[in-house]
Amino acid sequence: MIAEIGQFVLILAFCVAISQPILLAAGLRARDPVFHSVARAGALAQFALIAAAFVCLTWLFAVSDFSVLVVAENSHTSKPFLYKLTGVWGNHEGSMLLWVLILTSYTAALALTAKQVAPRLITLTFAVQSAVTSAFIGFLLFTSNPFERLDFLPENGRDLNPLLQDPGLASHPPMLYAGYVGFSITFAFAVAALIEGRADARWARIVRPWALAAWSFLTFGIMLGASWAYYELGWGGWWAWDPVENASLLPWLAGTAFIHSLRVMEKRDTLKSWTILLAILAFSLSLAGTFLVRSGVLTSVHSFAVDPQRGVFILAILIAVIGGALTLYGLRAHTLKPTGVFSTISRESALLLNNLVLASACALVFFGTFYPLFITTVSDQTISIGAPFYNRTFNPMLAALLVLLPIGSMLAWKRGKLGPILRKLLPALLIALIAVALALWLSFTGSLAGALGAGLALWIGVGVVLDITSRIKLAQIPLAASMTRLRNLPLGIWGMFVSHLGVAMIVFAITGVSAWNQEERAFLQTGRGASSTLQIAGYDITLVEVRDLRRENYIGDEGVLELSRNGRVLETMTAERRFYPVRQMPTTESAIATRWWGDVYATIGPEVPGRGWPVHIYLYPFALLLWIGGGVASLGGVLSIADRGRRSLGTPRSGVSGLSKPAGKG
């Protein structure tokens, strides 16, 4: 019954979504203002119906209704309740429904907040958004129906893939999707602007919070994914440049370029067609990321073997959505005339440079991701493009961008001067150079790349601090006046500071984890003697005992490890090897002791008779900073959204007093 209700509301949602573009187009033609409310009502109705369908599917998982195919394939009665719920999106059909749920949530949020947007623009935006939504509900209904019943009742389910039975991964897809799908709103706005043939600073101001929201979610989602890989996969890797990871990086790079170019458009009324193109690309890459790579149209054999129809449907949607938008772009881009002009040394030029580097990096990752697949399609050869390729191309490119970051963010709009900025940044340069020298002298592993990484991180971090002190004229005017200036800095500027600080943390953490790590491995006996202890960097790790694990949904071994230094026990941790009988899959749970300087990371292998337990210890300096940095960068985006001065539409910027202004016309 519940499954049928779910199916029914899904069909209703499809009808509402597909009727919207037609209704709204008719309304715009007739210039009838009633259609503006039709657009809002339609947006809310789509959300309510999809939310109802999602509740139905969640219910089916909660009560383990195995007469429904996806539940039977992905759940099991002996599974913790939490994972029954997260199992809702641990499969193709359910994750598609989640995707559509988030899509309609954004549409509903737009309907509730964007009251002060020009009616024509917002109506067009809703029409585009509904068209996209209807395509994906159609995809659900016709090829991936989550409510499909089995015509028999299996006694139990197949269980959720054990790798997905992890709190980190449970929260990862919703975050990532919130990022991907957020770019649908900016996409819809871009297409609406192209149809209207008008995009100006006002448009940029309306779109900016949505772009920032999507970007913040995506940043956070990528960070969650990386930390999941670090904690769950059992070798301390957090990024492997595999297609699925690249799929999330591509829209992130395009989105990062987009939020920067939006600023130029907002301030200087220029770079318009480029910004619009980035809006289209960010969403296109999100779609390509979710569907082409993840669902395995090109890479894997099994996920789509069941139903090649899905691939055709997806491709048709991509051609309609992306191809349609790009055709419109080709036809209309020339109508978006810039009014601002560029001078060579200015904030806008620096941001343009930022955009060029990010776009090139994006193109590079795109090439690296799809070229191997291309080669396999046209010939029998398989090639693989992995970390060495990106280390040699992507890393220097991004490093160059980051070297310029502090300079660019201090440049003034219109006409900037390099001399004074470089003088202001001198302390940052000195600190960075000292860090490089120090790192080389201490010679953690003697790596030059590591030393340069640390220097770069400090250059950016100290650069942010200097940017703040220079903006509030610290030590140039009385302290009280400086503090007033500090309080009056708009949130948007704080957002920039915080995000860039997050970038500095990430750079530092990446340096620590990849350039200064150490590892040791040995076969250990259980106990407390020398044959049970492994030494690394002054720490002793002792395999005290190995316990037998029997849990509701898995069995395994649990190694109890003691971390000590100079005979003093600092921490006791456990490393597990699990086996999930229903799926017949082994997984590892690493033991991680987080110290102030980084992580001691240990995994345990299956016992080898006569030799003992293979124990592998890694030292990852500053690993925690990677997750904190990701969180901080994404928080910066959130701060910028909250900038009320920026959201007060139509109010031109007036110095640093954006905050003290009333909330604006709306």
Next chain:
Amino acid sequence: MRWYSFLPLIGFVVMAIYFGLGLRQDPSSIPSQLIDEPFPIINLPALEGREFGLSNEDLQGHVSLVNVFGTWCAPCVVEHPMLMLIKRTEIVPIYGIDWRDQPGAGTEWLARRGDPYRLVGNDADGHAAIDLGVTGAPETFLLDREGRVRYHHIGIITQENWNETLLPMIRELQNS
């Protein structure tokens, strides 16, 4: 209009064509490595409480189907009635390989649902499935009289598969 505004579209069209070509390769039609090769050496024990397992000698001298299944596999439940039907036609014997099951689960499952197989081998550790290149259950192999693999079917055998592909091939192999 400016010609270069169409560059992104042109790039996308190239990508779309390539994706379309990629789609035309039906993954389920990827030829198995085993086609026209002898069936891998297997010597599988019997299921719990049964007397006979499955080894290569059992597959000699007649055309046969070897079906890889598991009680944990929902599509296998869907396929099961079709296998029972094939058994009733008495055209070709079906041999089963019970892939990575709990002890006793296979015996109980077959007792309850009906047993379409002449013999079933227990592949508890999944080694035979690896040798067969099985990536998911159910999968079915068609063997000729000499025990060579002549066809590899991935996924559920439907009535359509049976009528249009398997049955004609079986007839041809039996008459040759």
